[in-house]
Every structure is written in C-alpha cells, then in structure tokens.
Amino acid sequence: MSLATRPQAAKAADLLVWYDRHRRVLPWRALPGERPDPYRVWVSEIMLQQTTIAAVKPYFERFMARFPTVEALAAAPSEDVMQAWAGLGYYSRARNLHACAKAVAERHGGVFPDSEDGLRELPGIGAYTAGAVAAIAFDRPAAAVDGNVERVMTRLFAIDEPLPGSKPLIREQVLALLPHQRPGDFAQALMDLGATICTPRSPACGLCPWREPCEARQAGTQETYPRKQPKKTGKTRFGAAFVAMREDGAVLVRTRPAKGLLGGMVEVPTSEWSADYVLDNAQADAPLKAAWRRTLVPVRHVFTHFPLELAVYVAKVPMATLVPEGMRFTPFARLREEAFPNVFLKALEAGLEALRPPPSAP
C-alpha cells in the first residue's frame, strides 16, 4: 500500500471497527456470519427510498409474508402489489418493483444479477440502489451514496459545493475510501454512521470514529453540511371529492391512470385539482346526479410539491344507480382491500362520518 492511500485505509478500518460494535439490527439485514438474501435486501432498499425505517418496518414484514420470494412477487396480480404498498407513498416504486420482479423471474431465472451494472439495468434500480444491493447482498466493492453518505462525506471533506452538483465528487471520495475487505459492511457502516452519529442536527461528534480527520468538525461547521440549493414550495391546489354510498353501503371508486400522481392507485371520484378551483359549481364535477351535500371540514393533504385541499361531498344513491363509465361500487366490507393512498382514505373517512346516521333519540 502506498503512503498516499494509507490514511484512506485507516479511515475505512476505523469505521469497520466502529460498525462491528455499533451496527444496527434490522429485519432485512443479515446477522454477522449470515448470508444476506438478495430479495430481502432489494425490497428493503426500494421501500427505504426517501422513507424512514420506522415507516418501512411493518410494511416490510407484511410484504415478505405475502410475497416470500421474487417468483411469488412476479406471479402476483398488480392490484395485490399496489394494495400491499398503499400508504407507503411514491407509488411508482411499487409499479417498478413489480416490473423488476418479473424481469428477474423471466430474464434471470429468478436470480438477481450480482453486479452493479447488471442491477442498474432493472426497473426502479438507480445508481444508489444498484450500489447498495451489489455491496450489501453480494459484498461487491460498490459505492452506495444515499442522503446519509452525502452528509457524512460533505462533512468529512468539508465539501462546500451545494448538492446535487457535488454528487460526482462525493461518489469519487467514497470510491477512494472503499476497502478491499468487507465492502458490503463498509457500505452499511457508512449509512449507520450517518443515521446514528452524523445526524442532520446535533451530530454526536464525540462518539464518531472519524472525529479526528473530519474537516468540518475541525472547523466547527459540521452542522452547515451538506450545502443544498433551497427548494421552492408549490401553491395550494383545490378540488372536490365525491363519496357516493349506495343503499347497501357500497362506495363508488375508480382506479387512477397508471402514470403520474398516485398512479395505479384507487380513489373516490374527484374534480380536477387546481390553484383557482371554484367550489360554487363543484356539483357539476360529480360522477353522477344525486343530492350531494358538502361536509363541514375539507380534507387537507401535503404532497411533495404542493398542498391540496379537497371539499368532500357525500350522497346516498339508490340500488338501481347506473355505474358510471370506468368506475365501480366496492362493498363496504371490502373497502379496506382497496389500494387507497392516504389522501383518499382521509376523504373517505370524512365522507363516511358525514353519512353516518345520527344517533336515535333515547
């Protein structure tokens, strides 16, 4: 080993020593000495994209029980996959996950590619996930640069260029640190360090294995990293949601188009959503003619790029009601089986509450 690379090797070694003592125990993570299951690693990585561990855990356990293997997932109807994902958000992940399972089952004999390049070809697997699965599942020397790693590296080297422009440099620095031994543990160690020590606010520098070499720590500026471009917030959009309940309790629903916002998920019918939506003639947007009445409180929901406020209209409709084109009535007892995103669960709950008959006088 050359003198020039020795400090990097020392950094990696120090991190692995820390990891062996402080590694987190996670449902999808193999214990020391165990061989990781690529299927579980892959599913966990997709679920964890922009999503907290606490939110993922129950979904992961249910998902594994329902789809134990990549073949089982590939063979499942897409409605089942979307229903298993409902509430987790970023639903294109679920569509791509299903497509990826089919590709692995059909093109790779049910075996995941073990290289970064091979993984990168699959739907829903980008630069980060390809590196993470290659490293974690197959112990390949790959960089897995997520938000944690970006934070750790920009602090360690006091990288002042704001994200995302600094991504290539960060990736270079990670590759320069990669150890020849245990690259999979190194990838996980870097993420554990970012998640538990090198946190966005109030990092625990006193406990960090890299407290000595960390350039930001030396300058006392660690909490100012990573530098980022400020993001702009979207304008609130408005609209109306329509909860139509048949006399037998069935509710009118429809499936959204496969692409775009909440693509492939189930909704109660709504109007268009826009910043200047006028509520006065909302009933013109109703899916069918009925005695619509508006609930007292609108449903508010915040998406990544805009807030939404939906007025909720409810109506009781007769059994003989014609089902509008592209819609269906779901029996009341089966509403929980539908792949409703949270915003429509909110609208549905508000509607059902308004439709509930008042308690009879004693």
Next chain:
DNA sequence: TAACCGTGGCT
C-alpha cells in the same frame, strides 16, 4: 437540469 413523485415525524 429540474420537475415530478407521498407520507410521517421532528423541531
């Protein structure tokens, strides 16, 4: 490159 794409928790 930048916009799009959910949700929940925390400060």
Next chain:
DNA sequence: TAGCCAAGGTT
C-alpha cells in the same frame, strides 16, 4: 407553525 428530513428514480 412551517419547513426540513428520510437507504432516490424517472422523465
């Protein structure tokens, strides 16, 4: 409260 943040990918 309002903004930030969390194991990002696609177009």
